[in-house]
Amino acid sequence: MSKPRVGIFGLTSCAGDQLAILNCEDELLDIIGAVDLKSFVMAQSDNEEKEFDVAFVEGAVVTEENEEKLREVREKSAILVAIGTCACWGGIPASANGIERVELYRQVYDTEEDYFKCGRTVLPLKEIVRVDLSVPGCPIEKDQIIAAVGSLLHGVSPVLPTYAVCTECRFKENRCLLVKDDLLCCGPITLAGCGARCPSHGLPCKGCRGPVEEPNAASEFDILKEKGYTRHDLEKAFRTFAYSIEIPERA
Amino acid sequence: MTRALVVPEISRVEGHGRIRVEISDGKVTEVKLGIFEGPRFFEAVARGRRYDEVPEIMCRICAICSAGHKVTSILAVEDALGIQVSRQTELLRELYFLGMMIESHSLHLYFLALPDYLGYTSAIELVPKYADKVQQGLHLKRLGNRIQERISGRPIHGPNAVVGGFGKVPEASELVELKEELKELLPAAEDTVHLFAKLDYPEFTKAFTVFFALRPKDDKFSFFGNGSIACSSGDEIPLERYDVVCDERVLDYSTAKHSYSRGDPFMVGALARVNLFHKGLTPVAASALKKTGWKLPSNNTLHNNLAQAVELVYSVERAIDVIDQLLEIGPVPEKPVKVDPAIFEEGCSSRVKPASGKNAKKPEDGVQTAEKAENKPNEKKVVQGDDPKAPEMNSTEGSKPGAGGSGNAGPKLVDIDGEGYRGIAATEVPRGTLYHDYKFDKNGRLVWANVVTPTAQNAANIERDLRACALNTIHREDDEIKLYLEMVARAYDPCISCSAHLVDLVVKRS
Numbered sequence: 217m218s219k220p221r222v223g224i225f226g227l228t229s230c231a232g233d234q235l236a237i238l239n240c241e242d243e244l245l246d247i248i249g250a251v252d253l254k255s256f257v258m259a260q261s262d263n264e265e266k267e268f269d270v271a272f273v274e275g276a277v278v279t280e281e282n283e284e285k286l287r288e289v290r291e292k293s294a295i296l297v298a299i300g301t302c303a304c305w306g307g308i309p310a311s312a313n314g315i316e317r318v319e320l321y322r323q324v325y326d327t328e329e330d331y332f333k334c335g336r337t338v339l340p341l342k343e344i345v346r347v348d349l350s351v352p353g354c355p356i357e358k359d360q361i362i363a364a365v366g367s368l369l370h371g372v373s374p375v376l377p378t379y380a381v382c383t384e385c386r387f388k389e390n391r392c393l394l395v396k397d398d399l400l401c402c403g404p405i406t407l408a409g410c411g412a413r414c415p416s417h418g419l420p421c422k423g424c425r426g427p428v429e430e431p432n433a434a435s436e437f438d439i440l441k442e443k444g445y446t447r448h449d450l451e452k453a454f455r456t457f458a459y460s461i462e463i464p465e466r467a
Numbered sequence: 468m469t470r471a472l473v474v475p476e477i478s479r480v481e482g483h484g485r486i487r488v489e490i491s492d493g494k495v496t497e498v499k500l501g502i503f504e505g506p507r508f509f510e511a512v513a514r515g516r517r518y519d520e521v522p523e524i525m526c527r528i529c530a531i532c533s534a535g536h537k538v539t540s541i542l543a544v545e546d547a548l549g550i551q552v553s554r555q556t557e558l559l560r561e562l563y564f565l566g567m568m569i570e571s572h573s574l575h576l577y578f579l580a581l582p583d584y585l586g587y588t589s590a591i592e593l594v595p596k597y598a599d600k601v602q603q604g605l606h607l608k609r610l611g612n613r614i615q616e617r618i619s620g621r622p623i624h625g626p627n628a629v630v631g632g633f634g635k636v637p638e639a640s641e642l643v644e645l646k647e648e649l650k651e652l653l654p655a656a657e658d659t660v661h662l663f664a665k666l667d668y669p670e671f672t673k674a675f676t677v678f679f680a681l682r683p684k685d686d687k688f689s690f691f692g693n694g695s696i697a698c699s700s701g702d703e704i705p706l707e708r709y710d711v712v713c714d715e716r717v718l719d720y721s722t723a724k725h726s727y728s729r730g731d732p733f734m735v736g737a738l739a740r741v742n743l744f745h746k747g748l749t750p751v752a753a754s755a756l757k758k759t760g761w762k763l764p765s766n767n768t769l770h771n772n773l774a775q776a777v778e779l780v781y782s783v784e785r786a787i788d789v790i791d792q793l794l795e796i797g798p799v800p801e802k803p804v805k806v807d808p809a810i811f812e813e814g815c816s817s818r819v820k821p822a823s824g825k826n827a828k829k830p831e832d833g834v835q836t837a838e839k840a841e842n843k844p845n846e847k848k849v850v851q852g853d854d855p856k857a858p859e860m861n862s863t864e865g866s867k868p869g870a871g872g873s874g875n876a877g878p879k880l881v882d883i884d885g886e887g888y889r890g891i892a893a894t895e896v897p898r899g900t901l902y903h904d905y906k907f908d909k910n911g912r913l914v915w916a917n918v919v920t921p922t923a924q925n926a927a928n929i930e931r932d933l934r935a936c937a938l939n940t941i942h943r944e945d946d947e948i949k950l951y952l953e954m955v956a957r958a959y960d961p962c963i964s965c966s967a968h969l970v971d972l973v974v975k976r977s
Contacts, residue, residue, distance in 0.1 A: 230527050230528060230529050230530040231529075231530050231531070232530030232533070232624060233530075234530075235530045235623060236530075238574070238578070239608075239622050239623070241605045241606075241608055241612070242609070244605070245594070253591070259589055260588055260589030260591060307527075308512055309508075309512075311512050312508050312512045315511060319511075354527065354624060355530065355623045355624060413620055413621065413626065414620070414626045414634070416635075417620050417626060417633075417634035417635040418634040418635050418802075419626055419627070419629065419634040422520075424624070448515070449517060452515060452516055452520070453520070456520075
């Protein structure tokens with residue numbers, strides 16, 4: 217059997233997920249040996265853009281060119297994997313979705329012209345094309361991307377956590393920063409898989425892995441509102457990495 | 468060899484670039500380096516956020532120098548809000564920073580630049596012939612990542628470094644382990660200098676270049692400054708007037724006081740730092756540099772790669788020293804220093820106390836302030852160039868809490884016309900000087916931010932070098948010229964994480 221043809225792509229992002237792949241120093245040469253790496257512009261210059269058995273795509277869709285590129289990659293790929301929270305949920309770039317583009321240009325570039333042709337909503341990949349597998353994280357976790365590659369090489373889907381960061385936090389027997397310390401911790405609504413990294417460092421979860429399926433944002437919102445946080449701060453915090461998280465209008 | 472554009476050109480500050488060169492009638496008629504500042508609108512995304520959330524967002528501007536953005540952002544917040552951190556925190560931040568330097572420089576040197584000099588298209592291709600070198604590069608890169616992971620919780624966008632200190636201080640045993648690894652790999656770092664000293668650096672671009680770098684404390688080589696920006700021309704600019712150095716708009720209304728940069732591009736980064744401050748290098752780095760016989764200062768910008776290799780040795784050596792200092796202190800467990808709640812109208816650093824009718828209104832005030840600022844499109848210019856507050860701030864020069872410097876002057880609050888607080892910080896990240904400049908309202912919410920990255924500063928100089936390169940190679944084949952142009956751009960390590968492999972070369976002849 218021939219080696220699977222793999223492509224690794226970046227749309228609008230910090231390239232952190234591609235870098236996370238390059239950061240698999242101990243495994244990198246093995247991984248590269250097991251696949252036929254057709255395209256990885258971050259690491260090589262003679263890239264072939266024909267057909268892919270698996271495409272890994274990082275970043276949010278910010279510009280028209282991003283969208284074109286994504287559609288093109290989708291068409292050429294049997295399996296498309298969204299890597300990183302930008303690709304899965306829109307990430308930080310999408311957190312400005314509530315602000316008029318004209319206003320953004322004025323604030324950052326002192327112009328009202330849509331210079332970069334992104335006068336549109338920033339979107340995650342799944343809003344534009346079919347996504348076969350999502351591996352979120354800001355950035356992705358090394359062990360999860362290795363597991364994903366390993367599983368895909370064997371023709372199966374990897375098993376990734378579906379529960380919230382709170383579950384992992386409990387396993388670690390951390391002190392609850394939300395209940396005990398009244399901190400704005402996004403653990404209850406955020407997808408696990410990071411080993412509750414932030415709470416384990418005594419810091420509240422920022423939600424960088426995006427939400428769990430059907431997050432109970434309303435309940436967390438009420439608890440924090442009760443503790444004295446304002447709607448303004450809570451909306452900003454909940455939607456830092458996933459603009460689409462719904463927050464109740466009441467209260 | 469044909470290089471195709473693989474990823475769309477438009478992206479972030481460190482995003483995708485494009486070189487466009489036009490040659491007609493044997494003359495170079497147009498040279499354009501398209502590096503677009505990114506449409507992720509970070510400065511706007513961070514607006515309205517509480518001060519302690521800002522570094523967590525800003526570090527995501529870039530993955531490779533995430534630690535640089537994180538630390539610089541924290542320093543700017545602390546500068547604005549008058550937070551003083553412990554010596555231990557300063558040292559841990561420096562160690563975190565050095566981890567980034569080791570990771571970033573080894574990634575660039577071994578995986579992005581080296582293939583050029585040896586005539587290959589990727590490090591993967593180098594493996595059969597140079598397996599030991601590729602392994603050496605991987606080991607150094609892994610070392611940089613391990614340091615970042617230990618100190619900040621993960622190699623990229625580590626959460627542990629926060630305003631006021633660290634969520635959790637690493638254990639002495641972890642530091643000892645890192646120190647052993649650093650000592651083990653110091654020879655590999657030295658070998659990197661020897662390896663890069665042996666390469667052939669064509670002089671496509673040799674021309675007089677102006678270099679800028681933060682002046683380190685006591686002129687000892689460092690990535691943290693003493694509060695002033697040094698120029699190879701001999702000028703010194705106080706940090707607060709960074710706009711004079713790097714705001715291109717300054718050139719439009721330039722007066723005599725910034726004549727050295729008027730219309731002239733300049734270079735920041737490893738070569739600038741090594742050119743200006745190599746005399747202050749640590750012993751092993753100094754000795755490795757001496758063995759190369761390299762004559763400094765150098766105006767050949769390709770030498771930036773060699774300078775990075777020298778900095779790689781410095782970073783490993785300095786990291787060992789920093790760990791020794793940390794082990795002398797303990798390290799002792801400590802919680803991040805809190806902001807004095809009295810400086811906020813709401814009276815609480817991170818949240819509003821129980822929502823009484825009166826307090827419930829406050830956040831909207833915060834938003835109001837932000838909106839007020841948003842409605843002044845020219846404010847940026849005013850603040851940078853003609854801010855009447857600037858001279859006043861200069862008087863506090865020297866109190867900059869550079870993580871590696873003293874940073875022990877009294878607390879400093881810059882009250883902006885009674886409306887809030889402003890803070891500026893700069894560090895030397897892998898690709899050059901990085902500035903973060905923030906304004907907060909009276910409740911510690913960000914109302915305005917300006918971030919100036921090294922690649923944005925270098926862009927004009929890269930263009931100048933590309934022109935020189937095209938001129939000097941004009942009689943060669945197109946593909947060959949493209950290769951050289953790419954090499955020139957790549958030598959700067961433009962923080963398109965993906966370096967110049969994302970550079971789309973269009974050579975047009977008529």
